[in-house]
Amino acid sequence: MLLGQYGAPTHTIAHLSDPHLLAGGAPLHGAVDTVAHLERAVTMLRHLDPLPQALVFTGDLADLGEPDAYRRLRSIVEPAAAAIGAEVIWVMGNHDEREPYAAELFGEQPTSAPQDRVHDLDGLRIVSLDTTVRGYHHGALDSSQLDWLRGVLATPAPHGTVIAVHHPPVPVPLMPAMAMLELFDQGALADVVRGTDVRAILGGHLHYSTHSTFAGIPVSVAAATCYTMALATPDRLISGVDANQAISMVHVYDDRIVHTAVPLVDQPETSSFPASARSRIEAMTPEERTEAFSRKDSTFNRGAE
Numbered sequence: 001m002l003l004g005q006y007g008a009p010t011h012t013i014a015h016l017s018d019p020h021l022l023a024g025g026a027p028l029h030g031a032v033d034t035v036a037h038l039e040r041a042v043t044m045l046r047h048l049d050p051l052p053q054a055l056v057f058t059g060d061l062a063d064l065g066e067p068d069a070y071r072r073l074r075s076i077v078e079p080a081a082a083a084i085g086a087e088v089i090w091v092m093g094n095h096d097e098r099e100p101y102a103a104e105l106f107g108e109q110p111t112s113a114p115q116d117r118v119h120d121l122d123g124l125r126i127v128s129l130d131t132t133v134r135g136y137h138h139g140a141l142d143s144s145q146l147d148w149l150r151g152v153l154a155t156p157a158p159h160g161t162v163i164a165v166h167h168p169p170v171p172v173p174l175m176p177a178m179a180m181l182e183l184f185d186q187g188a189l190a191d192v193v194r195g196t197d198v199r200a201i202l203g204g205h206l207h208y209s210t211h212s213t214f215a216g217i218p219v220s221v222a223a224a225t226c227y228t229m230a231l232a233t234p235d236r237l238i239s240g241v242d243a244n245q246a247i248s249m250v251h252v253y254d255d256r257i258v259h260t261a262v263p264l265v266d267q268p269e270t271s272s273f274p275a276s277a278r279s280r281i282e283a284m285t286p287e288e289r290t291e292a293f294s295r296k297d298s299t300f301n302r303g304a305e
Helices: 036-047 069-085 098-106 141-155 176-181 186-193 277-282 286-294
Strands: 011-016 055-057 087-091 119-122 124-128 160-165 198-203 210-214 216-219 248-253 257-263
Touching: 011 257, 036 069, 036 160, 036 248, 055 160, 055 198, 069 087, 069 098, 069 257, 087 124, 098 160, 124 141, 141 186, 160 286, 198 248, 198 257, 216 257
Parallel strands: 011 055, 055 087, 124 160, 160 198, 198 216
Antiparallel strands: 011 248, 119 124, 210 216, 248 257
């Protein structure tokens, strides 16, 4: 039952990024339990309503590109995705290595070729675009990739296209050092996507959540599941902290897309309303709901219930 003006989304995506797993489940930087953080993230997904139809991981899946890290990643993510009926979409990051990425995640022969793929999610096209540069941490797209993407976008998808990349085409005003590791020559990508059916660009890499536009297209960057960046540290060029991990939920509607950050940390509850009250709410008329929940002096808003 609708409780407001908007209906259910046509598509729901869980956007996760930067798990940075190590072989053997070793702690990242000797301190961060990346396995536990990732397990917490995928466990949380089954409590969301609506459930995600796809899990999109925007890169840095393995911190050192180790084959065992990719196998461990699959052992955590794929059963959780199967339990909720969600497709898993992987994206290359600068910490990943193409050969084990292709072999361990897709069962393909090891290759140094860009890992660009197209996924169809009930009419919503999701393009996994490899922005990595072999041996470097910055991002780039070569002319053959841009030509490939132009060809993909030449035919609109029924519900449009979402592009998932690791290096997001956004400014980084709160962490200017990351600009040295940004996606190079962004204008070339802008020329390809401008005016197409691309409705959103999903990114990672930054280890904090941020939003912008690119060639008129909304861009959403998900915070990492491993660790995030402290952004108010004047005595540090870059400061990573084992806190504030989050995922991003992407809800697609016919005329818009909504991006919502979902923290992974335990939080003390200060107020609540039990889920069991939903049936009572749904039994009310719209006018009764307005009086019960919008009226400032109602029993509910005076805290009597």
